[in-house]
Amino acid sequence: MPARVFAIALNTFREAIRNRVLYLLLVFAVAMISFAQILSLLTVGSEDKIIKDFGLASIDLFGVLTSVFIGIGLVSKEIERRTVYTLLAKPIHRYEFVLGKYAGLVLTLLVNTAVMTLWFLIILAVKGMFDPRLLLAVLLLFFQFLLITALAVLFSCLSSPILASVFTLCLYAIGHLLWSLDLLQAKLKGGAARALCDVLYYLLPNLANFDIKGQVVHGLPVAAGTLGLAAAYLVLYGAAVLSVACAVFQRKELQ
Amino acid sequence: MAVLELSGVSKSYRTHLSLRKYWILRDLSLSVREGEIFGFIGTNGAGKTTTIKLALGLIFPDGGSIRLFGEEATSVQARRRLGFLPENPYLYDYLTGIEFLDFHARLFGLGAAERRRRVRELLERVGLGNRGERQLRHYSKGMLQRIGLAQALINDPELVILDEPMSGLDPIGRREVRDIILDLKARGRTIFFSTHILSDTEMICDRVGLLVRGNLKAVGRIDDLVSREVRFWEVGLKGVREQGLPCGRVVSRRDDQILVRVESQDELRRVLALVNGHGPSLLSVTPARQSLEDLFIREARGEAPSAPEGARAG
Numbered sequence A: 001m002p003a004r005v006f007a008i009a010l011n012t013f014r015e016a017i018r019n020r021v022l023y024l025l026l027v028f029a030v031a032m033i034s035f036a037q038i039l040s041l042l043t044v045g046s047e048d049k050i051i052k053d054f055g056l057a058s059i060d061l062f063g064v065l066t067s068v069f070i071g072i073g074l075v076s077k078e079i080e081r082r083t084v085y086t087l088l089a090k091p092i093h094r095y096e097f098v099l100g101k102y103a104g105l106v107l108t109l110l111v112n113t114a115v116m117t118l119w120f121l122i123i124l125a126v127k128g129m130f131d132p133r134l135l136l137a138v139l140l141l142f143f144q145f146l147l148i149t150a151l152a153v154l155f156s157c158l159s160s161p162i163l164a165s166v167f168t169l170c171l172y173a174i175g176h177l178l179w180s181l182d183l184l185q186a187k188l189k190g191g192a193a194r195a196l197c198d199v200l201y202y203l204l205p206n207l208a209n210f211d212i213k214g215q216v217v218h219g220l221p222v223a224a225g226t227l228g229l230a231a232a233y234l235v236l237y238g239a240a241v242l243s244v245a246c247a248v249f250q251r252k253e254l255q
Numbered sequence B: 001m002a003v004l005e006l007s008g009v010s011k012s013y014r015t016h017l018s019l020r021k022y023w024i025l026r027d028l029s030l031s032v033r034e035g036e037i038f039g040f041i042g043t044n045g046a047g048k049t050t051t052i053k054l055a056l057g058l059i060f061p062d063g064g065s066i067r068l069f070g071e072e073a074t075s076v077q078a079r080r081r082l083g084f085l086p087e088n089p090y091l092y093d094y095l096t097g098i099e100f101l102d103f104h105a106r107l108f109g110l111g112a113a114e115r116r117r118r119v120r121e122l123l124e125r126v127g128l129g130n131r132g133e134r135q136l137r138h139y140s141k142g143m144l145q146r147i148g149l150a151q152a153l154i155n156d157p158e159l160v161i162l163d164e165p166m167s168g169l170d171p172i173g174r175r176e177v178r179d180i181i182l183d184l185k186a187r188g189r190t191i192f193f194s195t196h197i198l199s200d201t202e203m204i205c206d207r208v209g210l211l212v213r214g215n216l217k218a219v220g221r222i223d224d225l226v227s228r229e230v231r232f233w234e235v236g237l238k239g240v241r242e243q244g245l246p247c248g249r250v251v252s253r254r255d256d257q258i259l260v261r262v263e264s265q266d267e268l269r270r271v272l273a274l275v276n277g278h279g280p281s282l283l284s285v286t287p288a289r290q291s292l293e294d295l296f297i298r299e300a301r302g303e304a305p306s307a308p309e310g311a312r313a314g
Helices: A002-017 A020-041 A047-071 A073-080 A083-088 A094-127 A133-158 A161-176 A179-187 A191-203 A213-217 A226-250 B048-055 B097-106 B112-125 B141-152 B171-186 B198-204 B265-272 B292-300
Strands: B002-014 B021-033 B037-042 B063-068 B082-085 B159-163 B190-195 B207-212 B215-220 B230-238 B249-254 B257-262 B281-289
Touching (some): A002 A094, A002 B097, A047 A133, A073 A133, A073 A161, A133 A161, A179 A191, B002 B048, B021 B048, B048 B159, B097 B112, B097 B141, B112 B141, B190 B198, B207 B292, B257 B265
Antiparallel strands (some): B002 B021, B230 B257, B249 B257
């Protein structure tokens, strides 16, 4: 199994790195990170915060865009272009195909995030603003990309690329606003509605687990165990999402 | 032994908004024997590609069973012994020919040296020996068909399933594909291919199956399906007037040449008697036998059956 998953992952990675969209996103990301320097000139006394904040936000935004816009086409594009026919006529399990596609995009994101982070660190090093906690923030962002990619793959198995991108972006937004469910629950009186809030809270992805940008930029303490919690959440939630994706694809009619 | 066996297979579709079922295949039973070339013929939309997708486990039947080498169609083990080329293959156009074949070889768990050897050998075999470094997006349709065929053979399969392998190819390309199919048979492989190019089918197939609107109308050896008796003759004559013909019907006329259709041996003899060395000269005598095309058109139009008893399916 690993050899077949690896072969599909390698092919997916090849496809991504030969896709101009990826380079376009990367160029924009690097330009945005660089733009932070100009923006910081407009403020007095908080230059380092602006550069760090803008840099992390750029990595976040472009990483998510890469996850979504490449992830949503991973499975559906193979079906649409009918390349999946030759692939699944080979001795591979359907779940290996899904996992291989996912692993290929993870590899792409790894390279993508590494390039953006490297450029970010070069700027910080030149300015003398390097803070090792920034690496932790980037690592957590990378975890978030992995989870969003898993969601994109699931929706890619379920629907068309357009719907899949809408669903994934919606879940990304909801995942960062999940705290508002807590507020809503506190204001509700009915038992059923409160229970529904509870269900939704645990069912929807809580992307706040991967967001320590504010603490790092403003020099606030990061809770101990944040990395472990985020890693555990990624593994459990990501595995659940990918399992559903594999199950859906297993029964999918490849017309 | 049957390498591919479909028993009572049915398949229907529903459109998104309708509850109505549309039947693509109904109660299809068919078996492909080891070492034969089986031609699966039918009109566009007859259900040929659907049958192939069912056999490969890409879609699932409503009813019936499909066995590949005695195993379920969805069996990964069975697919180790199988090669498949889809219709109008859409391949990974960002890969080069070598990368494309290497990728498919990896899926069979072949080692690096073995992969290199097979990729080189197959590129030569399909006539792309010096084009392997080019990306597939720069390949012509014929080249894509050939590289697609190469990926179907990467595992040296026992059964090769080809969906419309000749479609869109020029006569040279069709000849090359035909030669590859015959070469595979000579190596003891089994070939199942769908097509509506009947001349190729007639030339190379051991057996054929004729699918019309999801129903298998006939299956068997071509000689069993179509009568080989002469139905009529066409006689080409030069220097004879129509009024001078003892019998027959003039089919075409050009200058002083005519083509006459005669229905029996007796009529043929009487027409040939005109050619006595002094007057008209004989240009040709062509016996017309029933062809696969006649059977195909008749069945497709739903006309009266013509295949001999016992050769008809269902």
